[in-house]
Amino acid sequence: MTLTDAAADLLAGGPVCDACLGRPFADRSFGLRNDERGRALRTTLALEADEPYEPVDPVECWVCEGYCGTFDALAEAVVETLDGVDFATYQVGTVVPPLVEENDRLLREDAGMEPDAGEPLKREVNREVGRRVGARTGAEVDFDRPDVLCIVDLSAFGPYAILEDGEAVTAHAVDRQINPAFVYGRYRKIERDIPQTEWPCRECGGSGTQLTDDGEEPCDYCGGSGYLYDTSIEETVRPHVVAAMDGREGTFHGAGREDVDARMLGTGRPFVLEVKHPHHRTPDVEALEAEINEAAAGAVEVEGLRLATHDMVERVKEHDASKRYRAAVQFDEPVSATSLDEAFAELEGTTVEQYTPQRVDHRRAELTRERTVYAIDGEPGITETMADSVETELLEPEDVDTTATIEVHGAGGLYIKELISGDDGRTEPSVAGLLDTGAEVAALDVLAVEGEDEPFERADYFKDEAADGGGESGDAEETGDGDESGDDTGDGE
Ligand SMILES: [Zn+2]
Numbered sequence: 001m002t003l004t005d006a007a008a009d010l011l012a013g014g015p016v017c018d019a020c021l022g023r024p025f026a027d028r029s030f031g032l033r034n035d036e037r038g039r040a041l042r043t044t045l046a047l048e049a050d051e052p053y054e055p056v057d058p059v060e061c062w063v064c065e066g067y068c069g070t071f072d073a074l075a076e077a078v079v080e081t082l083d084g085v086d087f088a089t090y091q092v093g094t095v096v097p098p099l100v101e102e103n104d105r106l107l108r109e110d111a112g113m114e115p116d117a118g119e120p121l122k123r124e125v126n127r128e129v130g131r132r133v134g135a136r137t138g139a140e141v142d143f144d145r146p147d148v149l150c151i152v153d154l155s156a157f158g159p160y161a162i163l164e165d166g167e168a169v170t171a172h173a174v175d176r177q178i179n180p181a182f183v184y185g186r187y188r189k190i191e192r193d194i195p196q197t198e199w200p201c202r203e204c205g206g207s208g209t210q211l212t213d214d215g216e217e218p219c220d221y222c223g224g225s226g227y228l229y230d231t232s233i234e235e236t237v238r239p240h241v242v243a244a245m246d247g248r249e250g251t252f253h254g255a256g257r258e259d260v261d262a263r264m265l266g267t268g269r270p271f272v273l274e275v276k277h278p279h280h281r282t283p284d285v286e287a288l289e290a291e292i293n294e295a296a297a298g299a300v301e302v303e304g305l306r307l308a309t310h311d312m313v314e315r316v317k318e319h320d321a322s323k324r325y326r327a328a329v330q331f332d333e334p335v336s337a338t339s340l341d342e343a344f345a346e347l348e349g350t351t352v353e354q355y356t357p358q359r360v361d362h363r364r365a366e367l368t369r370e371r372t373v374y375a376i377d378g379e380p381g382i383t384e385t386m387a388d389s390v391e392t393e394l395l396e397p398e399d400v401d402t403t404a405t406i407e408v409h410g411a412g413g414l415y416i417k418e419l420i421s422g423d424d425g426r427t428e429p430s431v432a433g434l435l436d437t438g439a440e441v442a443a444l445d446v447l448a449v450e451g452e453d454e455p456f457e458r459a460d461y462f463k464d465e466a467a468d469g470g471g472e473s474g475d476a477e478e479t480g481d482g483d484e485s486g487d488d489t490g491d492g493e
């Protein structure tokens, strides 16, 4: 059967528009639209038969019932829906009424063709409307993860009103989805006792209320706020980013987390702020960084903010990372510098076994982990940088014999407090065990969170050039962490 025979058969059942006539042959040739295919076939048939050429307007077409004539109007409705929304990539999807889909199938069957010959109407509408949206907005189509996705529902309007009466496609026909946008950065926590994310009160479960004999009253434990702390890293960062992107809400994703009472210093900890429903996707990150830092007034600092792709979320959560710590340690008995050095020599490069610490959430599986101590060093006494920030009854900084400042570089997941204390024998070997005296971390600083094999910052996970600063290529070598099981857990336990 020749192509023109097939086309004649397709036309035998009633008037068919160019696009519907060409669509069963969508897989033939390249660089042609379906209506061009259809028009060529109709022209050829007229020439072969030497009969007058009679075009069929979509409004007369029994297959698409006019929808193939509404691509321009649909594109206009889509563009209108996206008015005021900032996007660089988009995708158009279509819901075709079942009866029209059935027509498309009947057209082929009646002509003796495969029911799915060529392509379905849905794909044609997606492409034709999408092409027009791209031409009008300058945005690029992205089938994987577009900034915006518009689904047009053909059943929400009648093509005749568009084609005959010149009406516009109703906005109800377009369902707009704005996908999240992401800002990557690193934070430093200069002050202690700030949780990474909001921490609901454990007594009232975050409700801020408690039941008494007199009825509901503000929770005694949290004072009625529902939260254990006034602020958090998330609270410090999120509102600014959400506002800058004119979004609806934001989610903070950190590369692990330090204990609430630990500071996060040095190159900071990677994070991603995910903004839902953003109307702006390209805020000035340097201005944003300055704004956050000014509002945080020195308690928290962010740096290296960059526009990132969604991949960065998984990156900060899953990327293997090592960490560097500085701990102010209190011993039960005097410890000599020599025995300290001997303990460090013993521990450096050693793989320690750590049974799930007593302080860790009991919902966590109890098991023995093996973690490597890459490097450990220290000196008797508490260095000024730690003593200044330590307010704990545990520590007597003036007592050089019974205190030490210890720096550790460990694999992700190493429980640093237990490496020092031994955790009643659950961690082996340990500083306390080797020194044969009680040892406890009185204050802890995290100095770096660095990717084990490569930096957190991967060029293809960013959407722009680096902002000023940031630890992305780093003074310290990069390592990082996704494993929160280290001393990163047990916040407030
Ligand atoms: Zn048609």
Ligand SMILES: [Zn+2]
Pocket: 201, 202, 203, 204, 205, 206, 207, 208, 209, 219, 220, 221, 222, 223, 224, 225, 226, 227
């Ligand atoms: Zn409470």
